[in-house]
Amino acid sequence: MKYLKASAIEYLLWLYILACMAWLLFRLEVYSTPAPAWLILLPPLALGLALAGVKGSLGHRVTSDAGPGGSLWKAEAALAILISFVVGWVIVEVKPLAFLTQAGNAQNIIKGIFNPNLNQLMPMLAALMETIFLALLATVFAIPFAFLLSFFAAKNLMYGSPQGKAAYITIRTVSTVFRSIEAIVWAIIFCVWVGIGPFAGMLALWIHSIAALVKLYSEQIENIDPGPVEAVKATGASTLQVWRYAVTPQILAPYLAFTIYRWDINVRMATIVGFVGGGGIGLALNQQQQMLAWRNVGLIMWLIAIVVWVMDIFSGYIRAKLVST
Numbered sequence: 001m002k003y004l005k006a007s008a009i010e011y012l013l014w015l016y017i018l019a020c021m022a023w024l025l026f027r028l029e030v031y032s033t034p035a036p037a038w039l040i041l042l043p044p045l046a047l048g049l050a051l052a053g054v055k056g057s058l059g060h061r062v063t064s065d066a067g068p069g070g071s072l073w074k075a076e077a078a079l080a081i082l083i084s085f086v087v088g089w090v091i092v093e094v095k096p097l098a099f100l101t102q103a104g105n106a107q108n109i110i111k112g113i114f115n116p117n118l119n120q121l122m123p124m125l126a127a128l129m130e131t132i133f134l135a136l137l138a139t140v141f142a143i144p145f146a147f148l149l150s151f152f153a154a155k156n157l158m159y160g161s162p163q164g165k166a167a168y169i170t171i172r173t174v175s176t177v178f179r180s181i182e183a184i185v186w187a188i189i190f191c192v193w194v195g196i197g198p199f200a201g202m203l204a205l206w207i208h209s210i211a212a213l214v215k216l217y218s219e220q221i222e223n224i225d226p227g228p229v230e231a232v233k234a235t236g237a238s239t240l241q242v243w244r245y246a247v248t249p250q251i252l253a254p255y256l257a258f259t260i261y262r263w264d265i266n267v268r269m270a271t272i273v274g275f276v277g278g279g280g281i282g283l284a285l286n287q288q289q290q291m292l293a294w295r296n297v298g299l300i301m302w303l304i305a306i307v308v309w310v311m312d313i314f315s316g317y318i319r320a321k322l323v324s325t
Contacts, residue, residue: 003052006059011048013058013076018044020083027090112294113301120296124284128303131280134198135266138205143259145210149175150217151243157221171214179211183269187278201278205266212265216258217251224250257318264315271304 019040026033051057051072058073151157153171158164186204194200224247232246274282281300288296 002063006052006057006063007048009048009059009062010051010057011044013080014044014047014051015041017080017083020087024083024087024090108292108294109297112296112298114298115295116299116302117293117295118299120299124281124296124300124303127281127284128307130198131270131274131282132267132307134202134278134280135205135263135270138202138209138266138270139259139263141202141206142209142213142262146213146217147255149210149214150221151247153214153218154221156224156226157243157247172218175211175214178207179215181208183208183273184276187273187276191277196277196279198279201270201273201280201282204273204278205269208269209262209266213258213262216262217255220251220254220258221247260315260318264311267311268308 022040048059052059054060054072056072058076061073149171152164152167153175155168158168183204186207187201190200190203194203228246228250229242232242237245270278270280271282271285274280274284275286277283281304285297285300285304288300
């Protein structure tokens, strides 16, 4: 069984390396047609079977209980990292020369940033307040849902029965899927659903916040001291009583810290959500950018920077106080 696991690890590693190399050769026009599938799939299989039993290979090191052995795994890991870096460089089309020599293209934007239009201060402050309260409501509305669901998403509480396992897997899977979809995508959906405006932005951040907080809250539950839980269970308490008297007192301070941190994140994300119609300062920024009003854009950027800085200082201070108590 260990040999099969080691073979699978080696096969996947070399499949990735050879596939990246084939893609690079095709992208760099070394050859004009893509490599046939068998040429990419079969050689890694042979390498995987051959290297799985070699002491010091990556597959052997991961699956074996023996000591470190040889250093072949280091060469394999280094090759995978190197090929990943090269592929990333090509895909992203990194252009250091353009970065160093074409700064003049952004001259108007830079001038606007350092010469903001203060005549637009009041309307932009109104949009900024909309962003702050949009993020606040999204966080507040997410708290009760995330708090309740986090108990069902904690492995140490739910793995005692088949029904608990099913609930754990279901909630974890749904929250992971919802969290993997960025808030800007949710904002697009809700802009179609309820119309363009701050309500759509709030709903987008609300959905994303629930999924994110479920993960943070449940992981905190999984790290609690099991002693109080066992003591309360020994008295014959029900599941709800165990959660109320043994779990909740241990998680309240971290939960508050995570919640404030999430509000901090939502204030930042609300700016991006506004770009697709989610309201707030992001919508104003998108409009001013489309009109090439760079001085107004500069004003908005300074306002966003100041608010994020204040929120960062405030939330950091509150989290430190809550965690230390």
